[in-house]
Amino acid sequence: MSKTISREEISSMFKDGMTVMVGGFMGVGTPEEIVSIILENGIKDLTLISDDTAFIDTGVGPLIVNHRVKKAITTHIGKNPEAGRQMIAGELEVELVPMGTFVERVRAGGAGLGGILTPTGVGTVVEEGKEKLTVDGRVYLLEKPLHAEVALLKAYKADKNGNLIYRKAARNFNPLMALAADLVIVQVEQLVEIGEIDSNDVMTPGILVDKIFVQGGCE
Amino acid sequence: MVETLLNPKQMIASRIAKEMKDGDVVNLGIGLPTMIPNYLPEGCNVILQSENGYVGLGPLVGEIDPDLVDAGGKPSGIIAGGAFFDSLMSFSIIRGGHVDLAILGGLEVDEKGNLANWMIPGKLVPGMGGAMDLVVGAKKVIVAMEHTSKMGASKIVKQCTLPLTGKNVVDIIVTEMAVFRVTEAGLVLDELQEGVDLETVEKNTEASFIVNPTILSQ
Numbered sequence: 001m002s003k004t005i006s007r008e009e010i011s012s013m014f015k016d017g018m019t020v021m022v023g024g025f026m027g028v029g030t031p032e033e034i035v036s037i038i039l040e041n042g043i044k045d046l047t048l049i050s051d052d053t054a055f056i057d058t059g060v061g062p063l064i065v066n067h068r069v070k071k072a073i074t075t076h077i078g079k080n081p082e083a084g085r086q087m088i089a090g091e092l093e094v095e096l097v098p099m100g101t102f103v104e105r106v107r108a109g110g111a112g113l114g115g116i117l118t119p120t121g122v123g124t125v126v127e128e129g130k131e132k133l134t135v136d137g138r139v140y141l142l143e144k145p146l147h148a149e150v151a152l153l154k155a156y157k158a159d160k161n162g163n164l165i166y167r168k169a170a171r172n173f174n175p176l177m178a179l180a181a182d183l184v185i186v187q188v189e190q191l192v193e194i195g196e197i198d199s200n201d202v203m204t205p206g207i208l209v210d211k212i213f214v215q216g217g218c219e
Numbered sequence: 220m221v222e223t224l225l226n227p228k229q230m231i232a233s234r235i236a237k238e239m240k241d242g243d244v245v246n247l248g249i250g251l252p253t254m255i256p257n258y259l260p261e262g263c264n265v266i267l268q269s270e271n272g273y274v275g276l277g278p279l280v281g282e283i284d285p286d287l288v289d290a291g292g293k294p295s296g297i298i299a300g301g302a303f304f305d306s307l308m309s310f311s312i313i314r315g316g317h318v319d320l321a322i323l324g325g326l327e328v329d330e331k332g333n334l335a336n337w338m339i340p341g342k343l344v345p346g347m348g349g350a351m352d353l354v355v356g357a358k359k360v361i362v363a364m365e366h367t368s369k370m371g372a373s374k375i376v377k378q379c380t381l382p383l384t385g386k387n388v389v390d391i392i393v394t395e396m397a398v399f400r401v402t403e404a405g406l407v408l409d410e411l412q413e414g415v416d417l418e419t420v421e422k423n424t425e426a427s428f429i430v431n432p433t434i435l436s437q
Contacts, residue, residue, distance in 0.1 A: 025271040025306070026292030028285065051306070052348070055292070078345025079292065087344065096344075099270065100310035100352030107307055120314060120352045123333075123386030156286075168286040168303055169272045175305045203305075 003162050005211040007037055010185060013150065013211075014043045017070075021049040021106070021148035021177045026079065027059030029170035031154040031187030033215055035060060038068065045070045049148055051102065051173055053080040064092070073146065075099040098126060101143050103176055109145035110179025116143050151181030155204070158188040159195070162209030163202040171203065178208040185211040227395035230412055231363050233258040234393050235322060238361060239265050246270065246313065246353055248323040249291040251363050255322065268318055270349040272309050275301020290349070313349065314356035321357035323350055325364040325392075327379045330426045332389040332401035334362060335381035347384060354385035366394035366423050373425035375399065375406070396420050399428060407431055 014020075020038075024030025030050075038046075039062055048069045053076075054061040063069050065082045071093040077083035086092035097105065104116040117140035121127055131142040153174045156167035164186060166174055178184050191214045225233060228251050236258035239245060245265045247253050259265065267276035270290045277298040289295040297303075312318060327335040334354060337347040354360050367373055375392060392399040397420045398410040406428035408420060417434060 025290075026288065028271070028288050028292070052346070074346065076346035076348040078348075084344055088341070094344075096346045098347050098351035099306070099349040100314045100356075103306040103310050118314070119355045122355075124351065124383045126347075126351065166305075168284065168297075169269070169288060170286040171303060172272050172306045172309075176307055 003160065003209065003212045004191065005185070005213050007213075010034060010037050010211070010213055011041045013183065013185070014038055014041065016043060017045045017047075018043070018150060019047040019049065019148045021146070021151040021181050022060050023050075023151075023153045023172065023174035023177050024054070024059045025051050025169065025172040027054040027061065029154050029166070029172045029174055030054065030059035031152050031185075031213070032059065034152050034185060034187050034213060035063060038063065039066055044068050047071045047073070049073045049106070049146055051099065052076040053083040055079050056082055067091070071095070073097060073102075075102050101126075102146075103173060105143050105146040106173065106176045106180050108143075109147035110176060110181075113145060115145055117141070118143055146180060148177075148181040150183045150185065151177040153178055153184065153186040153204075153209075155186050155188045157190045157192060157197065158186060158209070158212050159192050159197045159206065160212075161194050162186070162206030162212055163197050163199075164188070164204040164206070164209065165197060165201060166203055175204045178204045183211070184209050185213060187213045187215055189215050227365055228254065230395045231365070231393050234398060234412065235361055235363055236260070236263075238359075238391065239263060239320065242266070243319040244268055244274065244312075244317060245320045245322070246318050246357065248321075248350070248353075248363075249289075250324055252322040252324065253289075255363075268309075268312060269295070270309055270313065270353075272306060273297055273301055273303045274312075275299075277301070310349070310352055314352045316356060316358060318353070318357040320359050320361060321353040322361045322363050323353065323384075325362040325374060327374055327376050327381050328362050328364075328389050328392050329376050329379045330406050330428075331378075332387045333379045334360075334384045334389050335379045336362075336384050338382050340382065350384050354388040359390045360385075360388050361391045361393060362389050363393055366396045373423055376425045377427065396423060405429055408434060410434070
């Protein structure tokens, strides 16, 4: 069964109120063409799980600017002034998470774990409402898993099985998010035949990838 | 080398450069800390860790590559021998004690080594990003900041009032006036920056501190 998918087919996969996880760090490694499809088809009230809210015009930034996000679970909103404005105005709920905790929560969500124990945030507002455990004399916070209905990834290259290679700093959260959603859609720069990616070079195994969207929309 | 007068930020950056040893793995916060590599002495090469997913952060060489930015999202480079990885590896390196030195900015640091640098309630809420993991995970944490706020208030306080980034996490504070170390006994004023006297530091510092005897004997 072919994993490749058109703009129209992607468009039909979203609905209002969905929980969506999006790869990328300040827009680098974010599947911006898939983000633009969400913008075009009017999907709203999303719960967005992404490292940051990027800049107003990159990455997931436009989803915030165009009021498509009801809640953001994220580590940093400082480069997208609209996110801060909406948060203070009560238009956007923001759960701020330390970055190392964020990535471990995504991993836990994809790896079948009930959470992770981290010393990060102990003694700060981050610990509020969380269970604390002492292990060998050190205090840790129990941080719960993150899971999404859809994960949107960006990769440099895929083969038709969905085996992925990322490029440079665009890897970031993408390999973790490939594990942590019911439906995993990747936007790729290049699609190649099975066998053209050496199995040794695969960064995310294709069994985790459901749908492949080739940048520019061809295929 | 021609001696030129340094501005406050340059004074801070050049002093912190002296804390680095050849081969150290270093994470630099955005802003002022990124100036530090300019002041590393000849033969002192540190390996810069970029929290967005690589070691070997270097200056931009040649054309901008959209997939190669630093943790502030600015176009950057990677040195020969550097390595890219995912965010899980990046923060395992950070939190797992594999970074020798983390250098961050600060809004407030107090006598206990508590640091506040990620939000001002109701005003500025950028988020903590990787800072909370860096301060618990790095072997040594240095705060690089100007001694006083724009309003002239001391940023080295008895007790932080802003939401904390980390509790008892700071090792060294470097400002344009002085260098403090956080010890079990409290804050120790270890050095005065060039041209600054003890009285000036006392006047501009809210926190109590012990004065290193080498300063008194000067």
